[in-house]
Amino acid sequence: MEQFIAFGIVGLSAAAIYAIIGSGLVVTYTTTGVFNFAHGAAGMMAAFSYWQLSVGWGWPVPLALATVLLVLAPAFALLVERALRPVQQLGEAERMVMTIALLSALIALARWIWDPNKARSLPKFFADQTPIRFGDVTITWHQALTMIVAVVVALGLRVLLLRSRTGAEMRATVDDRGLVALTGADPVRANRVAWMLGTELAAIGGILIAPTIALDSTQLSLLIVSAYAAAIFGRLRSLPMTFVGAVVVGCLESYLTGYLPQNEFLPGLRLAAPALLLLVALLLFPHGQLRGRDRQLSQVPLPTVRGTLAFGGVVVAFGVVLATVLGEADLVTYGQIFAFGVIALSFVPLAGYAGQISLCQLSMAGIGAIVCARFGADGQWWALLATMVVTAIVGAVIALPALRLSGIYLALGTAAFAVILDRWIFTLPSFHIGDTEITLFDQGSVELTGPTLFGFHIDTPGETTVFAAVCLALATLAVAALRRGLLGRRLIALRDSEAAFATLGGSLLVSKVVVFAISAGIAGLGGALYGMQLQSVTADQFNFIAGLSIFLIAVLGGLGAVGTGLWTGTLLAGPFNAIVALWPKTQNLVHVVPGLAGFAFGAQAVQHGGISLMRSRWDAALRDRLVMTVLGVWSVLLWVLRLLDMVNGYVFFAGLVAGALGAMWWGQARHRPAAGEAVEAEIPVEWWGVRRPWRAEDEEVLDRAIATRG
Incomplete structure (x- = not known):
């Protein structure tokens, strides 16, 4: 009994902090x-x-x-x-x-400011004072x-x-x-x-x-996860119930510490307990109307077949260029562009089309890496298909409880799932279910190798880079086809209004399960490619915090654009790694830049989408055959010079960037409207098809405008 009271006091002390934060x-x-x-x-x-x-x-x-x-x-x-x-x-x-x-x-x-490799500790308040005693129970002045x-x-x-x-x-x-x-x-x-x-x-x-x-x-x-659970008890509205939830969370953590059996499977359960409680509270408690549901939805771009095929070719060409101009050590680093790109692409159908916010996509990628490592240890080509199927099934399972969650609640639920995997599931040792042995990361790392296709084994960093680029191109084509098809239009209708979608005969269950499965399957493929590129991965590389960075950059690019995959992968594994390679002392500073940039410029970027803003600047050049032909010739010339070792890698990439910027400016100059000529952006809707050609996407724009005003 004394031990029970002692653990209760510790739990109430933690509960007090969770109540304050919550x-x-x-x-x-x-x-x-x-x-x-x-x-x-x-x-x-x-x-x-x-x-x-x-x-x-x-x-x-x-x-x-x-x-x-x-x-x-x-x-x-x-x-x-x-x-x-x-x-x-x-x-x-x-x-x-x-x-x-x-x-x-x-x-x-x-x-960056405080070196994480240096241990630091804060003294407790009134640590030199004699603790308060009630019989055999001791309360420190800090707890009081x-x-x-x-x-x-x-x-x-x-x-x-x-x-x-x-x-x-x-x-x-x-x-x-x-x-x-x-x-x-x-x-x-x-x-x-x-x-x-x-x-x-x-x-x-x-x-x-x-x-x-x-x-x-x-x-x-991440202590905020405990405060999240307490706040959900109050349904994000009631402060008294938030304090009650804090007591439940704090005491649960304390009693699990004191009474949880000591074995190799349960230590992570105590760490994951707040996330488990958060997930249970989200599923059991009724949720009222979310604040700010009168949101302004951005238009989902409709990719053209020709443009998507050209973009896929550019992705593959980019992979081939990297594989031929970089050494093996550099390819391990920069080849991650395409693996990260596939993971980021998984946000497009889920969040961009269907409006379902998930913060556990990198966790899905971790599951994909595990499955591919177990099924494809000897280079079996079908391991990638098995990876996508298994992760799709996991995604479908997640979608079932997610049916009653939306918006912030869905984001919190998927975040809780990611934290549970981080702190408990991924840390488990091997175990048996019946006669089947289940091995995850086995408290270490998993080794991955490339598949064998048509008798050719993909095992070098260069081959893996090209293969990952091809996978990203194919996944991009598939997501674009999804957007152009019936399912894509249904998912966008689901995003616009779940109530209206259900009223018109749409099935929320089927649609959410399908889109979660598709998204998880894509993320699982990305996790397998990431593991192949590094050849060995640990659970920590798929943690919740790392997944937030991918979500951040994907949103800044535009969740509805199929180019989000390449955009995110390039930003994550491209220029920032190059800056650190040139100036190693900037490593910590580089890690701060994405978050600060998102915070500083996010208001404009998330409203319009970085890819959309870039496309508007490039549109004139992309439509001009002369400009694109000259850019292509310039790029090939630089590539040949690099292969002949006549220029180094930095000159090569600087030349590509200079050529791209020059093409953009040249295209704008060639298609700048003459004085007095009507600017297309200023042409009223009623003159579309008269003063400028009618486009396939115009019908959807008009339908959306009429629905919004109605």
Whole structure:
């Protein structure tokens, strides 16, 4: 009994921290409509900043706390509020990507500033004071302080929200921002207060929990999973129920630590318990109307057959060029472009067409790597087909509980699934089900080799690179064909309105299962190709945080564009690796750039899509045969010079970039409208087909415009 009470006190201490962090998350979401995935990272940065001031620089504890909580945290909150204000009326994926970008940036920034290889620890508050004893039960002053702060936060939030004008403005903003403005209140001020309050609570929680665990950027940031579970208990609205959920999560973690049997299969279960509880809460609790459902949906491009075939040829040619101009060591690094591209392409049918937000695609890729390693150990060609089938089945299974989830709830559910795989399933040793042995990563790594096709074994980095490029090209053609077909139109209708889709006879069950299966199958193929390129992969390479980076870049490119695969793979494995190769000291800085860029420019990029913006600049050149012929000749000439070793690799790629930019500018100059000539973008809809040729995609544009206005 004494041990039970002792573990209960530890659990309540952790619950108090989860309640503080979770209440900040709920306040921010219910006031602004933005679900802040970077909420835990804000607490992590506060903990590191407090360590730097109090331990690193020797500041007095009160001064360090005042600086973090009264200066740094509010300033950070105001910066985030200002940056996120333009995206509040966009779609859910677009709003999420900003906070995901911030999460990635803060983790990379922390690892850059504070070397992760150096151990750091924060002393507990009042560590030199005699603990409080109740019989045989001991409570440290740090635990007591944590519980007291949680009670003060609960009372303070109740007074603020129910007994103050600011609280009334915040609650009113949740219901109708426009109506609040008409009454003389200021919704922007309410948003600022919410962001400041939420960030303050995240900072308090991060500082309180940091002394009980190691100061690690990823671990502290992912503590938010426990706060997610607590917030879901309150259905992202109720602060009292959020506190109840925090108690459940904290006590569950503590009692699992104390009473979980000691064997090789269960240690990861305690780490995955918050994610499991989050998933169960999402599936069992009813969910109300999501904030911000009046989203502005972007148009899904309709790829042409000719354009898609040309793009597929460019992808394969790109793979051949890399395989012939780079050495084997460089190919292991840059050849990942095509594997990452296939994984990123899996977002297009799922999120781009069907509007189903998934944050576990890299986990699906991990499953694909495992399956391919087990079935294709001797180069069996059919292992890739088996990989796609098995991962598709897993994706279909995920789709079944996802039927009652949408938007933020679906994103949280798939995130929970990814964390469960990271912390538990992927860490399991080999086990048996009946007479069948099941081996995952087996607490180590798995070895992969290329397939044998038509008697030819693909085993060198160059051959694997070309093979991966061909797979990306074929997958891109398949996704484009899906968009042009009946299923693609059904998925877009599902994205536009699930209720309308079901009313008109569409099956939500069949459509969601099919699109989840297709997406998971593509991601599984990408995971197998990634493993072949590296020849050996570990579970850590398919973790949840790494998957967020892929999602971030894919959204910035445009989830509906079939070129998203090549865009994402190129950005992830191309220029950033080249910069690090040239200047090794920039490694940590390079990891910060994608997140900061997404946060800084995401509002414009996610609304229009980076690929769409690039296509608009290239459109004139792509339609001009002379320009493209000259560019092709220039590229081939550079390639031949590189093969003859007359230029080095840097000159070769610099020449390609220069030629591409020159072709773009030349095409724009050749097709610049003359003075007085009507610009196509300014031609009214009623003159389409008269003042400019009618296009196949115009019918869909008109149908969407009529439906929106109606």
